[in-house]
Amino acid sequence: MIVLTADWIFPGKGEPLKNGFLEITDDGRIIRLTQERPTADGDEKVQVLHGIICPGLINCHCHLELSHMKGKIPEATGLPGFLKEVVKTRKAEEEDILLAMEDADREMWKNGMIAVGDISNTPASIPVKQQSLIRYHTFVEVFDLSPFRAVEVLKNGLKTERVFREAGLSASVSPHATYSVSEKLMQLLGESFSGREIPLTIHNQETPAEDEMFLKGTGTLLGFLREAAPDYEDWKATGKSALQSWIPRFPSWARTLLVHNTYSSQDDIRRAQSYCSHPWWCFCPNANRFIENKLPDIPAFIKEGASITLGTDSYASNHALSLLEEMKTIQEAWPSVSTWQILEWATGNGATFLGLTHELGSFTHGRRPGINLIQLADNNRPELKGSSLSRLF
Numbered sequence: 440m441i442v443l444t445a446d447w448i449f450p451g452k453g454e455p456l457k458n459g460f461l462e463i464t465d466d467g468r469i470i471r472l473t474q475e476r477p478t479a480d481g482d483e484k485v486q487v488l489h490g491i492i493c494p495g496l497i498n499c500h501c502h503l504e505l506s507h508m509k510g511k512i513p514e515a516t517g518l519p520g521f522l523k524e525v526v527k528t529r530k531a532e533e534e535d536i537l538l539a540m541e542d543a544d545r546e547m548w549k550n551g552m553i554a555v556g557d558i559s560n561t562p563a564s565i566p567v568k569q570q571s572l573i574r575y576h577t578f579v580e581v582f583d584l585s586p587f588r589a590v591e592v593l594k595n596g597l598k599t600e601r602v603f604r605e606a607g608l609s610a611s612v613s614p615h616a617t618y619s620v621s622e623k624l625m626q627l628l629g630e631s632f633s634g635r636e637i638p639l640t641i642h643n644q645e646t647p648a649e650d651e652m653f654l655k656g657t658g659t660l661l662g663f664l665r666e667a668a669p670d671y672e673d674w675k676a677t678g679k680s681a682l683q684s685w686i687p688r689f690p691s692w693a694r695t696l697l698v699h700n701t702y703s704s705q706d707d708i709r710r711a712q713s714y715c716s717h718p719w720w721c722f723c724p725n726a727n728r729f730i731e732n733k734l735p736d737i738p739a740f741i742k743e744g745a746s747i748t749l750g751t752d753s754y755a756s757n758h759a760l761s762l763l764e765e766m767k768t769i770q771e772a773w774p775s776v777s778t779w780q781i782l783e784w785a786t787g788n789g790a791t792f793l794g795l796t797h798e799l800g801s802f803t804h805g806r807r808p809g810i811n812l813i814q815l816a817d818n819n820r821p822e823l824k825g826s827s828l829s830r831l832f
């Protein structure tokens with residue numbers, strides 16, 4: 440048995456234990472978390488650490504498949520410019536893509552992650568995920584605007600989902616974004632979800648041009664899409680924001696994660712919260728800065744009682760795959776958001792959304808949720824600025 444103590448132990452939700460004790464087995468399985476100093480086995484086994492001990496982090500939004508694009512995409516182009524660059528740069532040798540995915544996976548492990556919700560378009564990441572120490576849930580992404588192809592597109596998506604499942608990996612089909620899925624495809628997706636306890640995710644309101652195409656039928660995103668796919672020629676504005684246009688098409692009962700939300704208004708948040716039975720929101724602030732040089736209005740989500748998770752997005756739009764860096768960016772922008780609140784998003788909440796609370800996201804007896812130490816710049820103040828992370832288990 441090992442006993443760890445630190446200035447704070449954050450159990451995955453709520454308040455931390457100040458100078459608490461975490462008893463674990465030699466391989467990091469939780470025995471108990473307690474405020475009292477264990478006496479039975481003597482003091483020599485207590486490891487005194489400084490900073491915050493927390494469970495393994497949960498990254499709810501990544502694209503392993505884009506890892507080879509590290510450092511290749513220019514910053515602050517806006518989403519339409521970013522998508523153009525991704526299309527241009529995405530193609531690469533299979534071997535290079537695989538090696539980059541392996542590096543990204545190792546980096547995420549080193550950065551304290553225990554589970555990742557990963558968007559995939561192909562089965563290419565299967566060998567990396569099978570060998571990884573990280574638990575992956577793969578969202579097999581589908582998109583297509585033509586209602587006539589919806590059956591075929593969903594069939595292909597479900598086929599890829601099955602390939603992941605047959606490889607022993609958890610997976611579910613998910614729509615790409617508000618602007619890239621037909622009503623028909625959305626309806627079929629909803630039907631395919633019926634009776635299955637699986638999570639769903641979608642990119643939402645990442646750029647002002649996304650709302651513009653729904654509100655007015657104009658803008659740079661629609662321009663880019665029209666160049667890329669003839670189906671957008673007939674695009675009809677709805678007069679509502681992207682989120683409000685899309686929400687009524689959605690299976691309201693599904694456990695749904697809206698990702699980015701950089702331009703979501705208070706009204707958008709309220710509508711989604713009242714329409715969806717299980718709405719979840721994911722922020723990838725450093726990726727939003729990279730693409731749009733803008734952060735979502737996180738305090739507005741907190742005000743609405745939103746269930747929040749965090750993600751890193753991919754190396755196409757981020758300099759690092761580090762949830763600690765994402766957390767620092769949030770606290771730097773809004774110092775009133777406490778470290779405990781942000782850590783709950785990155786641990787307990789991520790586990791709840793991905794359906795992994797029976798194993799991960801908390802220091803509960805018998806589990807192996809991963810254990811991290813966040814070393815603080817000042818041990819008297821639990822602030823993330825200047826902190827670093829080391830993985831203990």
Ligand SMILES: [Zn+2]
Pocket residue numbers: 500501502558642752753
């Ligand atoms: Zn993404």
